[in-house]
Structure formats: structure tokens, C-alpha cells
Amino acid sequence: MPDRSFLSWPFFEDRHRALAQQLEEWAQDHLPVPHDDVDAACRGLVAALGKGGWLVHTGGTLDVRTLCLIRETLARHDGLADFAFAMQGLGTGAISLFGTPAQQKEWLPKTRAGSAIxxxxxxxxxxxxxxxxxxxxxxxxxxxxxxxxxxxxxxxxxxxxxxxxxxxxxxxxxxxxxxxxxxxxxxxxxxxxxxxxxxxxxxxxxxxxxxxxxxxxxxxxxxxxGFAVAMGVLDVFRSTVAAAALGFARRALDEALARVTTRQVGGAPLADLQMVQGHIADMALDVDAAALLTYRAAWAKDSGAPRVTREAAMAKLFSTDQAQQVIDRAVQLHGGDGVRHGQMVESLYREIRALRIYEGASDVQRVVIARQTLAAYMETA
The missing domain is CATH 2.40.110.10 (Butyryl-CoA Dehydrogenase, subunit A, domain 2)
Structure with a gap:
């Protein structure tokens, strides 16, 4: 089981903790799904997420901590489920935030129910x-x-x-x-x-x-x-990309822990080797640091900050880049099995790469962070 201790952090309310538990139970019953036909899988996932009530959170009033918890949990179970959920939110985020009552009435009930993609x-x-x-x-x-x-x-x-x-x-x-x-x-x-x-x-x-x-x-x-609309939407959903990366990283850490505690080398578990322990330490550190940055950004937005451009950029940059490193270490600890098609860590290795590109590539996030930091300094200088 993944570490759940982070749910006790002060970023969350009891409603977030209850939602995380309910979604975990739902995901265990419904995920993963076959990916042989991607279009059919996505249609099925949107319908299932709608029926389960999870897409309600993608339209109307957007609670970023809720969106992040859902994306993290879904990503840990099935990357395509995370994709299906995320696009229902991103695709109608502009309608939720900037749409007229007529636009919202026409589309949000459909996308929240899973009857429209x-x-x-x-x-x-x-x-x-x-x-x-x-x-x-x-x-x-x-x-x-x-x-x-x-x-x-x-x-x-x-x-x-x-x-x-x-x-x-x-x-x-x-x-x-x-x-x-x-x-x-x-x-x-x-x-x-x-x-x-x-x-x-x-x-x-x-x-x-x-x-x-x-x-x-x-x-x-x-x-x-339109530019303000796009940036307003991304200001909400950029933190959720960090959460998806966090979900991938948590799954990779879990897979690595299971591997090193059961795989024998020289009559002892891999976990007894100091080099392996060093990898595990680095992975655990990256996961917790990513979680702190992700949920800080989400909490700040939910607490009324008009913009969290800097915080969201930090969360996305660190979480996606470090998730790549966590997953790479998990592949290494699996040896040849790590690059074998059909293995979970091999799937995670392919899933994580795009997150460092979409909704603002890593190098773009560095520019954003630098500009925001310099601007804040100049205002107080």
C-alpha cells in the first residue's frame, strides 16, 4: 500500500481525506482497464468516472486540492484513467471559470456526468x-x-x-x-x-x-x-499535472519497495545493500518534496490566492522532473524486468515523459519561476 500519511498534513480538510479513501476503494475495483483500443478505453473511463461521481469535481466550482488528490490516485492506478479525468477538467475549465450561465448549463452537466467528452x-x-x-x-x-x-x-x-x-x-x-x-x-x-x-x-x-x-x-x-482565459485555466490545472506525476512516482516507489524486499542477491534481500538503500532514500525524499510543493500550490489557490503562477510552476517543474528520476531508479532496481513490456515500471517510464512537456515544458517553468521571483524582489527593493 502507498504511504497515506500525507493526508494528515494541514493542507487538507476532512472532506479531502474522506474523498481520498472513497476514490482509493473505487479505483481498486475499476482500474486498470485494457488499453488495446485507446479510444474505446477513454470513452469507457469517462463514462465510468461519471457514473462513479468523480467528474462532478471537474466542472463548476473547482477545488484544486480535490482535483490533485483525484489525479494522484488515478495516476497511481492507471495513467489513462488520470488522462480521462484530467481532460474533462481542462477541456471545460474555461467554461467553469469564464463561461456564461447558458454555456455552463449546456455543457457542464454533460461533461460532469460523463455523457460528453x-x-x-x-x-x-x-x-x-x-x-x-x-x-x-x-x-x-x-x-x-x-x-x-x-x-x-x-x-x-x-x-x-x-x-x-x-x-x-x-x-x-x-x-x-x-x-x-x-x-x-x-x-x-x-x-x-x-x-x-x-x-x-x-x-x-x-x-x-x-x-x-x-x-x-x-x-x-x-x-x-483569450490569453487571460488560457492562463486562468492553466493556473488551476498546472498543479494537477504535478499531482499526476506524484501518483506515478508513488507507484514506482511502491513497486521498487516490493522488488527490493523480495528479490534475493547472495542469500539476502536487495534491500540489505547500502547502494539500494541510497536509491530508496532518494526516491522517498523526492516523493515527499513533490507532494509538499504540489499541495502547497493547491492549498494556496483554494485559500483565495488570485494567482499561484510561481507556486504552480514550482510544483509542476519539480514533481515531473523528479518523478522521472524516481521511475528511472525503479526501472534500475528491477534489472532486466524493468524494461520488459508489460511491467508496471516500464509503463510508468513511458507515461511520465510527456508530463515534463505539456502544459508548459520544464524549461518554460524555470523561466516563469525566475521572472516571478525577480518581479517580487523588484517590488520590495
């Missing part, structure tokens, strides 16, 4: 971390917007029923000229041009928009406010 369409072929460099356009024709351009690396692309789409409306240069829209699937001119295969299979796609018409009521927030 959501997606967040931000990245473009020439603008990944540099959101302000987006070139996709949404032209205002008075009674409607017309979208033209491409998005890529879109999770749930081709699978989603509703997309949050960001496009340039031209109110100003760079970040000042972006707007956000709610777009249902199936509109004329919208197509999936490529499905993208990755080392840990997830439903990812490149999308093309050719004269796709949206009513003016599809706008999220104000015209030209």
Missing part, C-alpha cells in the same frame, strides 16, 4: 509554449465568428464532443489579440487531419478549421481576453 485546443504547429504566437484566426462577421487554422497535439482530438478553442481575433498584438470559444464537434469545416501516436498511447490529434462558423454566443469571456 471535452478537449482544450490551444497548441498550434508553430506555437506551443508561446501561446501569444498563435496564428489561427476567428474573423468577426457581425453575427458570427469564422475560424480558420490548425491546432495540434490536442488531447481527445477526434474523440471530444466539445472543444475550448483559442484563435486570433485581432484586438491587439500578441497575447492581446486572442479570444476563446466553445465549439461543439461536428461543425462543417472542422476535421481531424492526423492522429498522433506517442510512447504512452493517448488520443491525440491535429485539427483543421476551414471556415468553421460559430455564433457570437460561443465566445468565452470578452473579445481579446
Amino acid at each position: 471535452s478537449a482544450f485546443a490551444l497548441t498550434e504547429p508553430r506555437s506551443g509554449s508561446d501561446v501569444a504566437n498563435s496564428t489561427m484566426t476567428a474573423t468577426d462577421y457581425g453575427d458570427r465568428y469564422v475560424l480558420n487554422g490548425e491546432k495540434t497535439w490536442i488531447s481527445n482530438g477526434g474523440l471530444a464532443d466539445v472543444y475550448t478553442v483559442f484563435a486570433r481575433t485581432g484586438e491587439g498584438p500578441g497575447a492581446k489579440g486572442l479570444s476563446a470559444f466553445v465549439m461543439p464537434d461536428g461543425l462543417p469545416g472542422f476535421e481531424v487531419v492526423e492522429r498522433l501516436d506517442t510512447i504512452a498511447p493517448h488520443p491525440l490529434a491535429t485539427l483543421r478549421f476551414t471556415d468553421v462558423e460559430l455564433p457570437k454566443t460561443a465566445l468565452l469571456g470578452r473579445p481579446g481576453g
Whole structure:
């Protein structure tokens, strides 16, 4: 069993502890699922998560500690279950935070019930971390917007029923000229041009928009406010990426502990070797440090901080980078079995890598942390 002592930390309330226990029991009964057909698996997971009541937490009022606890637990049991849950939150996060009552009424009941799948369409072929460099356009024709351009690396692309789409409306240069829209699937001119295969299979796609018409009521927030919408959503969900990495790391540590306490070398358990103990110590240290940074960021946001840009960036950077190291050590301690297809640590090794890239790559997080730290210093200098 994984370490549960962190639930006694003052970051959490009794409702969080109760939720963690209930989800653990649910996950043991329902996860993992077969990944042979990724699309079918994701559809099934969204439906199961909705039926279990877990997707209620992805829409409406967003409690970041709850989101983090759910992602950590799901990731520890099944990376694809974490993906399915996370995208329901990220895909409709803009609707929860910035949507009109009509937009929220139309989509949130469906995504929270698991009857509709959501997606967040931000990245473009020439603008990944540099959101302000987006070139996709949404032209205002008075009674409607017309979208033209491409998005890529879109999770749930081709699978989603509703997309949050960001496009340039031209109110100003760079970040000042972006707007956000709610777009249902199936509109004329919208197509999936490529499905993208990755080392840990997830439903990812490149999308093309050719004269796709949206009513003016599809706008999220104000015209030209898309960058603020995107950053507001990421400010909530970036900490949850750290939580998913933490879940992967906890599972890797558990697998390593089981291995070194049962595997014999020279008539004694691997755990008796000082070098092995050194690895275990480093892994335990990284897991606890990642948990502290993750739940500090989540607690700060839930406690009313308007922005937790620095805290969330620290949590994501440290948790994802160190989870990679924890998992690598677990692979090493498993020897040849560690790289054997079908082994849990081999699966974790493939799952963790993308987390150091999406929702702001590690090097981008370093820039964010540095700028925030310098700005805070200059304000007090």
C-alpha cells in the first residue's frame, strides 16, 4: 500500500481525506482497464468516472486540492484513467471559470456526468509554449465568428464532443489579440487531419478549421481576453499535472519497495545493500518534496490566492522532473524486468515523459519561476 500519511498534513480538510479513501476503494475495483483500443478505453473511463461521481469535481466550482488528490490516485492506478479525468477538467475549465450561465448549463452537466467528452485546443504547429504566437484566426462577421487554422497535439482530438478553442481575433498584438470559444464537434469545416501516436498511447490529434462558423454566443469571456482565459485555466490545472506525476512516482516507489524486499542477491534481500538503500532514500525524499510543493500550490489557490503562477510552476517543474528520476531508479532496481513490456515500471517510464512537456515544458517553468521571483524582489527593493 502507498504511504497515506500525507493526508494528515494541514493542507487538507476532512472532506479531502474522506474523498481520498472513497476514490482509493473505487479505483481498486475499476482500474486498470485494457488499453488495446485507446479510444474505446477513454470513452469507457469517462463514462465510468461519471457514473462513479468523480467528474462532478471537474466542472463548476473547482477545488484544486480535490482535483490533485483525484489525479494522484488515478495516476497511481492507471495513467489513462488520470488522462480521462484530467481532460474533462481542462477541456471545460474555461467554461467553469469564464463561461456564461447558458454555456455552463449546456455543457457542464454533460461533461460532469460523463455523457460528453471535452478537449482544450490551444497548441498550434508553430506555437506551443508561446501561446501569444498563435496564428489561427476567428474573423468577426457581425453575427458570427469564422475560424480558420490548425491546432495540434490536442488531447481527445477526434474523440471530444466539445472543444475550448483559442484563435486570433485581432484586438491587439500578441497575447492581446486572442479570444476563446466553445465549439461543439461536428461543425462543417472542422476535421481531424492526423492522429498522433506517442510512447504512452493517448488520443491525440491535429485539427483543421476551414471556415468553421460559430455564433457570437460561443465566445468565452470578452473579445481579446483569450490569453487571460488560457492562463486562468492553466493556473488551476498546472498543479494537477504535478499531482499526476506524484501518483506515478508513488507507484514506482511502491513497486521498487516490493522488488527490493523480495528479490534475493547472495542469500539476502536487495534491500540489505547500502547502494539500494541510497536509491530508496532518494526516491522517498523526492516523493515527499513533490507532494509538499504540489499541495502547497493547491492549498494556496483554494485559500483565495488570485494567482499561484510561481507556486504552480514550482510544483509542476519539480514533481515531473523528479518523478522521472524516481521511475528511472525503479526501472534500475528491477534489472532486466524493468524494461520488459508489460511491467508496471516500464509503463510508468513511458507515461511520465510527456508530463515534463505539456502544459508548459520544464524549461518554460524555470523561466516563469525566475521572472516571478525577480518581479517580487523588484517590488520590495
